[in-house]
Amino acid sequence: MPKFSCILLIVISQLVISCSVQQSYLTGSHCNGKCTYLRMGVGRAQAVSFWGMGGHKTENLVFTAKNNMYRTFPLHRTEFYDNFVVSIRNIYFPLIKKTVVTIHADIVTDDIAEGDMAFSDSYRDYLGHQLPNRWGIELADSVVFVKGGKLLRGVVIDMTEHRATVMQVQNGVEHYFSIPIKRLFAIENESLEDECGCEAGEVLEISSTAGNDPKVVKIAGLQKGRKLITISQKNKLRFKVVPFTIILNETSSSGK
Numbered sequence: 001m002p003k004f005s006c007i008l009l010i011v012i013s014q015l016v017i018s019c020s021v022q023q024s025y026l027t028g029s030h031c032n033g034k035c036t037y038l039r040m041g042v043g044r045a046q047a048v049s050f051w052g053m054g055g056h057k058t059e060n061l062v063f064t065a066k067n068n069m070y071r072t073f074p075l076h077r078t079e080f081y082d083n084f085v086v087s088i089r090n091i092y093f094p095l096i097k098k099t100v101v102t103i104h105a106d107i108v109t110d111d112i113a114e115g116d117m118a119f120s121d122s123y124r125d126y127l128g129h130q131l132p133n134r135w136g137i138e139l140a141d142s143v144v145f146v147k148g149g150k151l152l153r154g155v156v157i158d159m160t161e162h163r164a165t166v167m168q169v170q171n172g173v174e175h176y177f178s179i180p181i182k183r184l185f186a187i188e189n190e191s192l193e194d195e196c197g198c199e200a201g202e203v204l205e206i207s208s209t210a211g212n213d214p215k216v217v218k219i220a221g222l223q224k225g226r227k228l229i230t231i232s233q234k235n236k237l238r239f240k241v242v243p244f245t246i247i248l249n250e251t252s253s254s255g256k
Contacts, residue, residue: 019091019092021089021090021092022087022088022089022090023087023088023089024085024086024087024088025084025085025086025087025088026083026084026085026086027083027084027085028083029082029083029106030082031082031108034110035082035108035109035110035118036108036109036111036118036119036120037106037107037108037118037119037120037123038079038106038107038108038109038120038122038123039073039106039107039120039122039123039126040073040104040105040106040107040123040126041069041072041073041081041103041104041105041106041107042069042072042073042102042103042104043065043066043067043068043069043070043072043073043102043103044065044068044100044101044102044103045061045062045064045065045068045100045101046061046098046099046100046101047061047098047099048096048097048098048099049096049097049099050095050096061088061099061101062086062088062101062103064101065086065101065102065103066103069103069105073107075107078109078110078111079107079108079109080107080108080109081105081106081107081108082105082106082107082108083104083105083106084103084104084105085103085104085105086101086102086103087101087102087103087104088100088101089101089102131159131160131161133159133161133162133181134224135181135182135184135223135224136186136189136191136192136195136222136223136224137156137159137164137181137184137186137189137223138156138186138189139156139157139158139159140155140156140157141155141156141184141186141187141188141189142154142155142186142187142188143155143156143164143166143184143185143186143187143221144184144185144187144200144220144221144228145166145177145179145183145184145185146183146228146239147177151220151230151237151239152168153168153187154166154167154168154177155167155168156184159181162180162181163178163179163180163181164178164179164180164181164184165177165178166178166179166184182223184221184223185200185220185221185222185223185226185227185228186200186221186222186223187200187201187221187222188200189222192222192223192224193222195224195225195244196222196227196244197244198219198222198227198244199219199222200219200220200221200222201218201219202218202219203216203217203218204217204218204219204229205217212233212234213233213234213235214233215231215232215233216230216231216232216233217229217230217231218230218232220239223241225243225244226241226242226243226244227241227242227243227244228240228241229241229242
């Protein structure tokens with residue numbers, strides 16, 4: 001029993017005390033927009049030192065990782081590596097240090113691909129295909145969403161089947177939100193604009209009565225089959241989601 005307790009104490013101490021430090025280095029691109037991205041190369045190497053011994057094994061890890069990448073992803077004629085990213089991660093345990101080096105590089109060619117995309121089909125397959133969603137929102141869409149009674153704007157940088165990660169910049173500081181896709185409305189999405197026959201920012205109505213401030217109804221953003229409208233009057237802003245098929249009179253009555 002004492003032996004088991006000792007082993008358990010060692011395991012717990014390693015879990016509590018262990019930590020990791022990671023450094024990354026980037027070389028940048030030399031293509032200047034004049035290359036076609038074919039695929040991605042990856043090389044990896046690792047070593048473990050115990051109580052300070054075996055540290056010499058970590059000295060050549062970068063070269064080992066690079067050689068592994070060269071061996072696994074060899075170049076063909078007219079191809080070259082670009083956009084190197086070197087990540088060095090040190091994981092510390094009591095008396096033990098594990099070092100892992102990973103190198104990523106784009107494999108590119110000077111031959112310009114046909115069409116607008118600079119990435120080959122195989123490269124896009126490697127990155128994975130965007131998950132479809134029934135709201136019509138896409139990666140890199142500029143979107144608006146309502147949060148805390150305010151209309152915020154951001155960019156979709158990641159998506160799952162039901163949620164999206166939206167980056168928003170306020171006063172030069174980046175903020176990230178995980179938001180259900182059904183709460184996002186695109187600002188510049190040609191597919192949704194064609195379906196709706198309208199655009200974000202379009203004014204639907206400006207009306208006023210004697211003695212009252214004018215009421216302004218605008219399209220804030222678009223979604224599959226729906227649009228988010230803003231109704232502003234007397235320094236107050238309200239939001240409403242309506243179908244694409246709604247007519248102006250219906251919009252006017254909904255704002256009352």
